[in-house]
Amino acid sequence: MWLRTGRDPPLSEGTARRRIGITRQFFTAAVRRNLLRASPFDDVPAGEYAEPRFHHVSAETARAVMAALPGPAWRLAFALARWGGLRVPSEVTALKWSDVAWDRGRFTVHSRKTARHAGKATRAVPIFPELAEPFREAFEAAEPGAVYCCPQFRASVNQQYRIRMMDALQQAGVAPWPKLFVNLRATRATELVEKFPAHVAAAWLGHSPEIARKHYLSVTEADYERAQGAAQKATQQEREMPEMARNGHKGEGEKAALQGISDSFTNLHKQLVEARGFEPRTSCMPCTRSPN
Numbered sequence: 001m002w003l004r005t006g007r008d009p010p011l012s013e014g015t016a017r018r019r020i021g022i023t024r025q026f027f028t029a030a031v032r033r034n035l036l037r038a039s040p041f042d043d044v045p046a047g048e049y050a051e052p053r054f055h056h057v058s059a060e061t062a063r064a065v066m067a068a069l070p071g072p073a074w075r076l077a078f079a080l081a082r083w084g085g086l087r088v089p090s091e092v093t094a095l096k097w098s099d100v101a102w103d104r105g106r107f108t109v110h111s112r113k114t115a116r117h118a119g120k121a122t123r124a125v126p127i128f129p130e131l132a133e134p135f136r137e138a139f140e141a142a143e144p145g146a147v148y149c150c151p152q153f154r155a156s157v158n159q160q161y162r163i164r165m166m167d168a169l170q171q172a173g174v175a176p177w178p179k180l181f182v183n184l185r186a187t188r189a190t191e192l193v194e195k196f197p198a199h200v201a202a203a204w205l206g207h208s209p210e211i212a213r214k215h216y217l218s219v220t221e222a223d224y225e226r227a228q229g230a231a232q233k234a235t236q237q238e239r240e241m242p243e244m245a246r247n248g249h250k251g252e253g254e255k256a257a258l259q260g261i262s263d264s265f266t267n268l269h270k271q272l273v274e275a276r277g278f279e280p281r282t283s284c285m286p287c288t289r290s291p292n
Contacts, residue, residue, distance in 0.1 A: 068169075072134070072141040109123050110122050123204065124204075
């Protein structure tokens with residue numbers, strides 16, 4: 001309780017629970033090693049806190065914020081977070097120009113967070129169309145011999161990136177959204193799974209499909225709009241079908257075929273029946289009747 005109310009400034013609910021959870025782990029380990037008889041944190045609520053703070057950062061909003069950033073390197077950093085799904089600041093600040101394979105249309109991301117897992121220290125990410133221009137602009141503006149793609153504020157980067165982001169939001173007239181950098185990554189994760197298989201999107205973002213479903217993916221307004229459009233289309237088709245049935249609706253090809261058959265039957269008597277009648281002609285009958 002003190003972490004959330006007595007502390008100045010108070011911590012958020014999620015942060016307080018995480019710190020309590022870490023503390024409980026220490027005391028639980030001490031109990032297992034017989035250093036303590038019991039943990040004083042056994043009855044303190046902790047665990048995961050599912051805070052509904054997802055915010056979809058639209059492409060229009062992202063471009064407005066990018067336009068307010070001070071230079072190409074900052075715009076590239078933001079684009080990497082929004083359209084590349086990179087973690088800020090660790091993965092963005094670690095990216096080097098030598099990691100960019102221009103000819104293959106991809107770049108290599110070095111991740112300290114997943115490095116402890118076998119084969120997860122790096123991952124290859126496509127140079128998506130939204131990243132092509134920021135990459136080119138930053139490369140042309142880089143100093144000769146530059147090593148890092150985003151060299152700004154490599155010390156105390158987390159605080160500096162947030163300050164710069166808040167300034168850009170204010171200049172762009174955009175209200176700050178919760179979890180500034182996490183929601184950039186979450187937005188991209190949601191977009192990618194709509195276009196690519198889940199395992200492909202997860203590999204590009206450096207997490208598992210299970211983690212994506214738990215922490216990043218969400219339902220957006222665009223999903224509701226697509227569903228509404230599909231429902232309206234289905235309703236319109238249902239309304240048209242009875243009308244088509246009542247009117248004897250036929251396709252153009254079917255109409256032409258039926259018209260041809262109808263015409264052939266209409267002219268059948270003209271084509272097969274001559275003016276002389278139905279009886280066959282015989283050679284034994286005289287052409288004229290005898291006067292007797």
